[in-house]
Amino acid sequence: MELRQLEYFVAVAEEANFTRAAERVHISQSGVSAQVKQLERELGAVLIDRSGRTAGLTAAGRAALGHARAALASAESLRRAVDEVKGLIRGRIVVGTVPACPVTPLFDALSGFHRDHPEVEITLVEDASDRLLDRLGTGAADLVLTGCAGGPPAGHHSHTIISEPPVLAVPQDHPLAGLPRVTLADLAEHRLICMPRGTGVRTAFDEACARAGVRCTVELQASAPSAVADLAIRGLGAAVLTPSIADSHAPWLTWRRIEGADIPALLCLVWAGTDNPAVERLLDHCRRTFAEPPAESATPAADAGVTAG
Structure with a gap:
């Protein structure tokens, strides 16, 4: 054996x-x-x-x-x-991330860690947020970058990188762009584009609709936030995104806060309690490359909505 x-x-x-x-x-x-x-x-x-x-x-x-x-x-x-x-320090660590999430501080942390500890094999996997957390729970992943809504996932250690509410993002000529205020009821009358169920921004938006008793239908969805934005730019509907992603597509998109949609979408580093020194050293690198978790962020590269492709 x-x-x-x-x-x-x-x-x-x-x-x-x-x-x-x-x-x-x-x-x-x-x-x-x-x-x-x-x-x-x-x-x-x-x-x-x-x-x-x-x-x-x-x-x-x-x-x-x-x-x-x-x-x-x-x-x-x-x-x-x-x-x-x-x-x-040697061995192997598995780092998970949600698809299409270009968070350069994580890559910087991996690069610095590799320079300091070349004997450690790094495996990077992309998966949906719920499956990343499953991997973490079974020990199949050591550290994951994942999205959620409302607060960090329970039962694990976490570091919140970004926290933003879902917002409406539309071209300047869209009917909703001219409203002085946008409500969930307004969105119920329009064709919506968002990310799939299970992502941070989609979960935050769906929970806000359920809490308000408003039925909004997402008719188009894409796993990458940039794809959601591109679909909206091309006139295929009104996008539900985060402010940072909408800002990164200005001036083609303008965004408005949605009254009643105040549940934040989060992007978090999540890890289980571990005595693995390689994971501890990687976390040290991550803490140095990521700023202290803000209440809200406007960093285009870190998207709280990219969570569960």
Whole structure:
């Protein structure tokens, strides 16, 4: 029995898919499958149910999963203890981010961390916010940049980077651009463009509508905020975005606050409690590259709405 077999088994169990597990551990799908089969032969039991569309765990697999994770954690602790004596930080960290989110301070932090700790392998993954938090919960990610609404996700440590309410963003010639004030009821009468459900800005907007008892229909949606803005610029509807993204598309778009839509959309760094020194060092770099969390921000590069593509 080898540690890599346990690592591949845990990856398949957590991803419920051999292809995604192979991408996660950076080997071929056939390699993952062969090593898991070898582990099953050594244990004398089938661990993965391959009969369905997803790779589920058998009863033996469920019994083995916790022990496999514990064995990998013990091996990692052993490696860290020796590295600490040698003054080294090595290993692998997985950083997750929402799609199409050009937050340069995060990239600066990763760059600085890599220069200081070249022995640490960095894996960067893009995924929807809810799935990023799932990865964090299962240990499949160490640090994620994710969006949410109202406040940071519960149950984790977090650092809020930006907090902005959803706003209306339209071209100057749109009928709503000339109103002295814009309400949710006004938006209910127009074709709306927004990001998908689960993103920070969409969740904040939907919650505001529900609280006000107003039914607004999003007829077009795109996972990238720049795509939402481009659709609005081309006259396909009124966009629900954040002020920073609307500002970054001026003068083609002008934005107005929406009365009653005061639930903030947040962009947060989120991590689980960890004793991994590599994660702690990366967090030090992130704290240096990100400013203190503002009440509201007008930094175009940091979009609180880019959360769950």
